[in-house]
Each structure stands twice: as C-alpha cells, then as structure tokens.
Amino acid sequence: MSLTTLRQEIRHWLRKRRAILLAHNYQPPEIQDLADYLGDSLALSMMAANTPAEVIVFCGVHFMAETAAILCPNKTVLLPRLDVGCYMADTITPSLLRERKAQLPGVPVVTYVNSSAAVKADSDICCTSANAIKVVNSLDARRVLMVPDRNLALYTARHTDKEVLNWEGCCNIHDRLSAAEVLACRQAHPEAIFLAHPECRPAVLDLADVIRSTSGMLAYVRRAKATAFIIGTERGIIYTLQKENPTKQFYSPSPGLLCPDMKRITLPDVLTALQENRYQITIEEECRQRALRAVERMLAVPRD
Template sequence: MDLNPKQQEVREWLARRQAILLAHNYQPGEIQDIADLTGDSLGLSIEAAQTTAAVIVFCGVRFMAETAAILCPDKLVLLPRLDVGCYMADTITAAALRTRKAELPGVPVVTYVNSYAEVKAESDICCTSANAVRVVNSLPEPRVLMVPDRNLALYTARHTSKEVLYWQGCCNIHDNFTRAEAEACKAAHPEAIFMAHPECRPEVLNLAEVIRSTSGMLVYARQSTQSEFIVGTEMGLIHALQKENPDKRFYCPSSCLLCPDMKRISLDDVISALRELQHVIQIPEATRLKALTAVNRMLAVPRD
C-alpha cells in the first residue's frame, strides 16, 4: 500500500522510537492503515503486552490507553491527545460505584472494559461485549451488578438465568441508533445480514440476525458466504470490513453511528506524540494492580 507523506513520517518515527502503533477498529482509515495492530481495545492491549516494543502509541480513547498501561507496566504508553473521552466511560465514577456497592453487599460487580482504571479497580471482574454472558455465568452468585452499559447488561440478562442489575450508562453512539433506522436499512437491503453490537438498544438487537462484538463481526463477515451486511456499530469498523472483504458490501444504517472522540486523533497528533513522547498514560500502582486483578479474573474464565 502506498503511504502518504504523513503516514510515512509516522512510520519513520515509530522505527526511531522502537514503538508500535495500536489502532482501535473505530479509528479513521488512514490511521488503521499504518497501525501495527488493529482490533478491539482489550485484544490490542493483550497483543501489545507480548511485543518487545518499548513504546506503545494508542490511537483510541483514553480508557483504552489505560487498559494498555494496566497490562503493559514495563512499556511507555502514549495517547496522542488527552481530549479523547468516552460518553459511556464518563457515566460512572469510582466513588459512585463504591456507593452502589455499599447498597448491594455480596453482589459481585462485573465491569465492562469500556471504563476507566479507577472503576475497574472497584470491580470483582471485567467483561467485554464478546464474553459478558460467559463471565456472568462463571460467577457463583445468583445476582450480579453490571456497569456501566445498560444495553450490554440487558443483552446479558436475556442469556443467563442470573439476575442482572445494571447501571444507567450507555454508549450514546449505539444508544441513539433507532429501531426505525434499522428497519429502513433492512428494507433498503433485504438480502443483507444485519449485524448489531450489544451496546445497541434491545429493540434494535431484536431485529439483528447476528449480535457480535467488533472483533466478532470481523470474523463473521470473513467466514460468511453472504455478500451484504448491515453494520450496527460505529462506522469506522466498515473500513476494516471492506478491506478484508473487498468483494462484499457493508452498509451503515445510521448517521448517528459516528463517535467524534474516536475520530479526533490525526496523523499530526501521532507524529507529535512520538516526537515529544507525549502524553504518557500512568496509573497509580495500587489502582493498576486492583484493575489488573479484575482483568485477569476475566481472562481466566474458560472459553466455551
């Protein structure tokens, strides 16, 4: 693939700093195209921990860079901009979670990885959108509290016999995607398979043929014999889907499915991050260790 001059400059800086570039599936295409690794936030961090690179540049949002810092304490984790927040992660704080825990003694807290390190540190175990049901079913208690995504909790509740209490948080990008938009897209593309992310509302998930995480959608589309897909998640994933499957067609069902925080980092920001070695993501060690325990408990849950 031909690189433009700025992409070339990023690659040169990466070599000079012995760094690797991680890009989330929702990042702009020009960043995904030059990344060493692309994927979901946890998968990227797990892979990054296994590399010999001294520096990790994380193109995603802040909680994702924090996850890399939790899993890779011996590496310098850089976030090219500090103003890359997340609506969902901001719906909960460690203090608010402590208050709720006090009201629910004996109820384990299952925290979606889309959360800040301090919140993970207050949790019994983490989960992803791909393994939430498995994680909840692995716990011995009959009741769990899932935070912060209400829609992921409601989806999980449908697939477990346990009582699932939830936090009133959501990803506004997925939550604003309506049933009417999904119906309209299905009517426009009657042959297409509708893939939806569990962060979507239940009435949208009811219309989906396939409910998957972003990584799950990539696997599904790759393996499917179908040629058309409606992609019910942030539209950045379509870049990776289309690149992997040039002969298949992918449709975005709603203009809402665009996360401004995920599109904020530019190639100039990445060059500055590498030149200045900024912005270093550091987690206080006590918080990191507690958060790591919650992540490791999740990773220890056996696969089906």
C-alpha cells in the same frame, strides 16, 4: 508536509523509538492504514503486553490506553491526544460505584472494559461485549451488578439464569440507533444480514440476525457466504470490513453511528506523540494492581 512524507516520518519515528502503533477498528482510515495492529480495545492491549516494543502509541480513546497501561507497566503508553474520552466510561465514577456497592452487599461487580482504570479497580471482574455472558455465568453468585452499559447488561440478562442488575450508562452512539432506522435500512437492502453490537438497545437487538462484538463481526463476515451486511456499530469498522472483504457490500443504518472521540486523533498528532513523548498514560500502582486483578480474573474465564 505531504501525506506520503508524514507517513514516512511516522514510520521513521516508530523505528527510532522502538514503538508500535495500535489502532481501534473505529479509527479513521488514514490511522488504520498506518497501524501495526488493528483490533478491539482488549485485543490491542493484550497485543501491547506481548510485544517486545518499548513504546505503545494507542490510537483509540482514553480508557483503552489506560487498559494498555494496566497490562504493560514497564512500557511507555502514549495517547496522541488527551481529549479523546468516552461517553459510556464517563457515566460512572469510583465514588458512585462505591455508593451502589454499599447498597448491594455481597453482589459481585462485573465491569465492562469500556471504563476507567479507577472503576475497574473497584470491580470484582471485567468483561468485554464478547465474553459478558460467560463471565457472568462463571460467578458463584445468584445476582450480579453489571456496569456501566445498561444495554450490555440487558442483553446478558436474556442469556443467563442469574439476576443481572444494571447501571444507567450507555454508549450514546450505539444507544441512539433506533429500530425504525434499522427497519428502513432493511427495506432498502432486503438481501443484507443485520449484525448488531450488544451496546445497542434491546428493540434494535430484537431485529438482529446476528449479535456480535466488533471482533466477532469481523470474524463472522470473513466466514459468511452472504455478500451484503447492515452494520449496527460505529461506522469506522466498515472501512476494515470493506478492506478485508472487497467483494462484499456494507451498509450503515444510521448517520448517527459515528463516535467523534474516535475520529479526533490525526496523523500529525501521532507524529508529535512520538517526537515529544506525549501524552504518557500512567496509573498509580495500587490502582493498577487492583484493576489488573479484575482484568486477569476475566482472562481466566474459559472461552468455551
């Protein structure tokens, strides 16, 4: 089937199923180009909750489709492949979290949305990379435990008076970006502004001109007068950035900033998902309710 026919066929099935296609900013260009909405994981899940569509086809990784299922219990959430995991989400399990909680009685657990529904369900509140500091500051506690991303916890700890205990998890993609790679890229492009994601190591964040989540990077570049940027996050976002800002230049500081799980879903997978109603992501109701409570507590934190 030609690419044009494949795209037409997917559009036909999206209409037939009253479905929308959501894609994370790290997805491959051909998926991004066909998506109804592009964004970060939480923005996409909230989009899913607010759309009249009956079926959500989520092009991202497993925990993202789970977040959509937490927020949209009456919709069918489809993940076109099941082998799209997340290294970071896999660094914590509900039983490991319960063990740690038992050692820290009374310490609230702040869980990054990059985690499974079952881990969210055992948390007090969720956070994103954009709101982690506000979420931690909103809690009536002197100490908090942040899971699973060590780097996000260390970054948050620098911007709050609270004691932030961390978990030894990370995104292996962001964590492997080194300060030496950033310095080399800066030397090659001295005019460029370096934007870093909070999932990067502290030594990398120390070199950043701007630290932002993916949606924060997109907003920053849109408004910036500068015309060259070094992008310290998964390189898939450069496609979105270049499309939105055709006259600006973008550089990735490392070939390692590529998440294989985010590149696995193909257009034929999307078509099969719609035709065969696969793979449906469901969450056991008691777990969903508890995870939803942690997400809703986060959404109730004032943004400014």
